[in-house]
Amino acid sequence: METNLIVEGFKFMGLGMGTVFIFLVIMIASMNAMSYIVHKFFPEPQASATPSAPAQQDNKKVVAAITAAIKHHRG
């Protein structure tokens, strides 16, 4: 049985490159979709904002305490 190997080779190439590209294109599309969904519904908590907020509150508490103490002292 004589088969033309070169033709076979080109068939392999077409199928192979086609599959690789289709796979990657689907992968890119799903990556974009996934990033969109993640950013929209599960945004990362802002790392810098979280520690500063309690600190400010603490400051306020301290200020309140000091003011109260001063008032008490004067009164």
Added chain:
Amino acid sequence: MKNIVLKFLALMMLFAFTNASANGHAATTEAQTTHKEETYKTKSFSEMISGFVASTGIVALINPGEELDSKGQPMSTFHKGAGRVIMILVTFFLFWLAIAKGFEPLLLLPIAFGGLLANIPVAGIAGEHGFLGVIYSMGLSNEMFPIIIFMGVGAMTDFGPLLSNPKTALLGGAAQFGIFGTLVGAVALSQAGFVDFTLQQASAISIIGGADGPTSIFIATKLAPELLGAIAVASYSYMAMVPIIQPPIMKALTTDAERKIKMTTLRHVSRLEKLVFPVMVLTLAILVLPESTPLIGAFMFGNFLKESGVVERLNDTLQNALINITTIFLGLGVGSKLAADQFLVPDTMFIMVLGIIAFSVGTASGVLMAKVMNLFPGHKINPLIGSAGVSAVPMAARVSNKVGMEYDRTNMLLMHAMGPNVAGVIGSAVAAGVLISLFQ
């Protein structure tokens, strides 16, 4: 009553005894005769010396006895004598490449030493019962070691750069053209009558263009185990030579202005994205090409463990201990295929030549793909990162960065090149899956 039972038992025992002794007697006489043959005969001292000399390696190399090769056919005199000497010298050359030139020493040294051991006459270390042969059948002939290596590589891979610029994955796809271009080349060579490669062998050779050691070994053991040694050596030595092979091709195909293109900074990728990505790609592989899931599954398993962030111990083992142990065994097992009767054949030369063609074509098509993508609107891509689409993580990405820096000191391409680089790993795993599925 009791008496009768006792008598009966005694009778039975007598029978049993006579029977056994008869058998035993026959056995002992047989043993005696064989024993007689094996008894140590006194030899004169000169006879002992000549007998010992006849068993030395020198005699075995100069005047070899009858030996069978891996296919059970008698080996040619060349492969038993001079061929082994040549192969031992070849392994010395590989030592030099690994130690003095720093060519992938982690794998090249175990491979070369395995090759040295495999070419020792008489001892038969690479034979079925030699320890290299045992290593080979333990983890290579069943494709176990490449898969474990893939897990480790997955645990070392960061998909962040790819996730922040997904379209660069196409570059990793284009570079797989090296695989299929070479496949056509290999079958054309055998059609022209230079060599006699079957389609399976041609496919196994062309996967060298994927520039991915474990994938090459995986495919070679599946499709053409007889070519494993040459394919693995070609694959790893060309991967080590990426900094020599790629830059001339990259420079030839790009203009000065293209090489200076600055790419926009990569956006931050959230932890959840990185965690979802491995599962997502594996799901796609399951749906599109289940044949590729052994490789992609192992790869994504390693990556998932890393990104989960809760199994630091397992991640650490995958990245270090496990991959190191497996590398030692993989190297030695591949080295066992450097035995003269399997390596010193004309096919090896063609594999080496086809391998470097595969590498170059892959590099070129990655660069060209980047240029094609620049024709479309959107952020411009520096074509130099296209060459990183051949896997060879992270060497190819470093080369892109280095060549880019040659033309503009401030142009940092490394992270941009990591995107196509890891996409290349996925791309070659998919290509491997296609090739396997075609031969089912």
